[in-house]
Amino acid sequence: MTNDKYTEKLMGTVRSMRKLTDAAWDMVIDCPEAAKKAVPGQFAHLLPEGNYSLRRPISICGINKEEGTLRIVFEVRGEGTKTLASYQAGDRVNLLAPLGHGFTLLPSDRRVILIGGGIGTPPMLPLAQYYGENAVCICGSRTEKAAVLQEDFAKTGCKTILCTDDGSAGVHGLVTVPLAEELQANRPEMIYACGPMPMLRSVAAMAKEQGIPCEVSLEERMGCGVGACLVCACNVYINDGEIHAAHVCKDGPVFDAERVVW
Amino acid sequence: MADLSVKICGVEFKNPIIPASGVFGYGREYAQFYDLSRLGGIAAKGTTPKKQNGNPAPRIAETPSGILNSVGLQNPGMDAFLADELPWLLKQNTVILANFAGSSPELCAESAAKLDKTDVQMLELNISCPNVKNGGLAFGADPKTAAGMVKAVRAATTKPLVVKLSPNVTDITEIAKAVEAEGADAVSLINTLLGMRIDLRTRRPILRNNTGGLSGPAVFPVAVRMVWQVANAVQIPVIGMGGVQSGKDAAELMMAGASAVQVGTAIVADPYAPLRIIDELNDWLDENGIATAAELTKTVKAW
Numbered sequence: 001m002t003n004d005k006y007t008e009k010l011m012g013t014v015r016s017m018r019k020l021t022d023a024a025w026d027m028v029i030d031c032p033e034a035a036k037k038a039v040p041g042q043f044a045h046l047l048p049e050g051n052y053s054l055r056r057p058i059s060i061c062g063i064n065k066e067e068g069t070l071r072i073v074f075e076v077r078g079e080g081t082k083t084l085a086s087y088q089a090g091d092r093v094n095l096l097a098p099l100g101h102g103f104t105l106l107p108s109d110r111r112v113i114l115i116g117g118g119i120g121t122p123p124m125l126p127l128a129q130y131y132g133e134n135a136v137c138i139c140g141s142r143t144e145k146a147a148v149l150q151e152d153f154a155k156t157g158c159k160t161i162l163c164t165d166d167g168s169a170g171v172h173g174l175v176t177v178p179l180a181e182e183l184q185a186n187r188p189e190m191i192y193a194c195g196p197m198p199m200l201r202s203v204a205a206m207a208k209e210q211g212i213p214c215e216v217s218l219e220e221r222m223g224c225g226v227g228a229c230l231v232c233a234c235n236v237y238i239n240d241g242e243i244h245a246a247h248v249c250k251d252g253p254v255f256d257a258e259r260v261v262w
Numbered sequence: 263m264a265d266l267s268v269k270i271c272g273v274e275f276k277n278p279i280i281p282a283s284g285v286f287g288y289g290r291e292y293a294q295f296y297d298l299s300r301l302g303g304i305a306a307k308g309t310t311p312k313k314q315n316g317n318p319a320p321r322i323a324e325t326p327s328g329i330l331n332s333v334g335l336q337n338p339g340m341d342a343f344l345a346d347e348l349p350w351l352l353k354q355n356t357v358i359l360a361n362f363a364g365s366s367p368e369l370c371a372e373s374a375a376k377l378d379k380t381d382v383q384m385l386e387l388n389i390s391c392p393n394v395k396n397g398g399l400a401f402g403a404d405p406k407t408a409a410g411m412v413k414a415v416r417a418a419t420t421k422p423l424v425v426k427l428s429p430n431v432t433d434i435t436e437i438a439k440a441v442e443a444e445g446a447d448a449v450s451l452i453n454t455l456l457g458m459r460i461d462l463r464t465r466r467p468i469l470r471n472n473t474g475g476l477s478g479p480a481v482f483p484v485a486v487r488m489v490w491q492v493a494n495a496v497q498i499p500v501i502g503m504g505g506v507q508s509g510k511d512a513a514e515l516m517m518a519g520a521s522a523v524q525v526g527t528a529i530v531a532d533p534y535a536p537l538r539i540i541d542e543l544n545d546w547l548d549e550n551g552i553a554t555a556a557e558l559t560k561t562v563k564a565w
């Protein structure tokens with residue numbers, strides 16, 4: 001795409017690029033306008049350089065309004081994320097941000113639980129920074145080496161619990177095990193979760209059983225990212241149980257778990 | 263500064279670039295990026311008589327130089343469109359094409375009658391959606407059913423009626439001639455080409471609907487060919503679309519026979535695509551010493 005005056009409005013500059021794990025990258029982007037508006041739970045929609053017809057949605061994992069930067073952490077999955085991983089500091093990056101509807105924030109002295117599964121962990125970081133020691137963050141990972149952002153979470157002062165599928169670190173097993181214990185020990189006022197669908201389904205069911213409000217950040221394949229092309233449908237209940245196809249990019253990615261048709 | 267204005271069925275467009283139906287919603291999402299009055303027109307999201315939730319997700323897949331979609335005409339229904347969306351659209355100071363579809367000629371005629379009572383400038387009857395079972399392509403694939411549909415709708419409205427055609431047919435000129443004979447004022451083409459992608463790892467189609475409609479630069483040469491064929495087969499104006507990405511693409515489609523050009527997939531990745539294309543078309547006309555966009559239409563010197 002030519003760099004005309006319109007495209008120019010969407011360009012940010014990579015400030016730093018760091019490899020976190022075998023597959024995950026940490027990119028900080030200078031984009032003052034977007035950083036000014038961003039709130040936790042929103043996402044950036046990045047167009048990789050090259051012959052791509054679609055943007056790639058990536059959650060915002062850090063918002064620095066003073067420096068005018070947004071941070072994203074992503075895993076290489078296919079061609080588009082591979083191209084994004086080749087970016088270096090100083091490169092220009094085409095992004096639409098911030099997009100979507102973020103998390104509901106309670107007063108920051110409330111007790112909350114954050115749950116991040118795999119590459120669903122990054123959007124939990126701004127919440128951990130906001131709630132600090134009042135948050136318990138439970139992260140699930142395949143294995144110790146694939147876990148991301150553990151030091152960043154520790155720095156926020158929140159209590160962190162790592163779960164691995166293979167037992168290489170922390171709790172051997174699913175995030176729902178420590179979640180059940182935490183729910184018993186000290187009832188939170190909100191549970192926030194992002195990760196694979198089966199995990200979100202279990203977390204939502206546990207929250208519902210205990211009558212605790214729960215917000216989940218969902219994934220769906222996207223086009224425009226702004227709510228116009230209607231491809232990113234997700235069924236939710238509206239009115240009296242009527243099922244409505246909402247859109248993850250605009251009505252979400254964060255939804256009240258009770259409204260989602262699991 | 264070239265004169266970009268074009269006139270189709272008596273309706274004045276300030277320029278020939280129109281966001282295509284389905285990628286632009288009812289316009290509101292893009293009003294946050296720019297003043298919609300800069301657009302030649304807006305083809306609104308396809309609207310059916312009753313609310314439809316569309317097909318299950320995933321509804322989109324990336325393909326070489328294009329995309330597949332299987333939205334399946336999700337929309338809030340004609341009455342909600344008329345009450346909540348159209349009044350706002352009509353205030354945007356651009357030409358509005360109300361795109362509509364339905365599962366029978368009677369239902370489409372009812373929608374047309376409702377639209378006829380509004381101030382909307384043009385009706386775009388979609389008989390070419392490949393993603394819904396009843397309606398859409400079911401009518402657009404055969405000259406007789408297409409004619410029956412247009413006959414019913416024509417009787418319900420005196421507004422300029424554009425009929426949107428499908429490329430998923432053996433001979434698109436047959437369909438174009440059939441709808442012209444029943445009183446269509448213009449035709450628009452092409453809608454998407456039926457396609458499919460499979461995830462090798464899971465052996466599952468990427469689209470939950472299995473198949474979907476292909477659009478984007480991959481279909482551009484097909485669009486040029488079909489616009490050219492149709493423009494030579496009918497007397498009524500042709501609105502061209504399919505894979506337009508640049509001002510030069512728009513000029514090419516106009517040379518092939520289009521009086522105006524719709525832009526779809528390009529907007530999905532780039533909200534500013536229509537504005538960029540308008541500027542590029544203007545620059546190309548200026549560079550080539552051509553005074554008006556309108557004089558490009560149907561000027562290809564075919565061998």
Ligand SMILES: Cc1cc2nc3c(=O)[nH]c(=O)nc-3n(C[C@H](O)[C@H](O)[C@H](O)COP(=O)(O)OP(=O)(O)OC[C@H]3O[C@@H](n4cnc5c(N)ncnc54)[C@H](O)[C@@H]3O)c2cc1C
Nearest residue numbers: 054056057058059074075077078079080081219220221253
């Ligand atoms: C709201 C949201 C937030 C996300 N946040 C993150 C994040 O913080 N970190 C991270 O690593 N990943 C995140 N993802 C997933 C990320 O978008 C995909 O991994 C990425 O789009 C894959 O692109 P690709 O070109 O590498 O893969 P390809 O398979 O080549 O992509 C082909 C097409 O499918 C789409 N696609 C493929 N997988 C997914 C998926 N899981 N979700 C949505 N679209 C997909 C691509 O966007 C592209 O349009 C998020 C997804 C959504 C919807």
Ligand SMILES: Cc1cc2nc3c(=O)[nH]c(=O)nc-3n(C[C@H](O)[C@H](O)[C@H](O)COP(=O)(O)O)c2cc1C
Nearest residue numbers: 282283284308331388452453477478504505526527
């Ligand atoms: C996501 C999406 C939704 C669409 N929805 C409609 C629709 O509701 N009605 C319609 O007539 N065409 C619809 N189309 C077809 C486009 O209007 C257009 O005919 C086609 O995409 C070819 O143009 P393009 O290559 O510029 O996208 C849709 C296309 C896409 C990509």
Ligand code: FES
Nearest residue numbers: 223224225230249
């Ligand atoms: S991606 Fe276009 S509506 Fe969500």
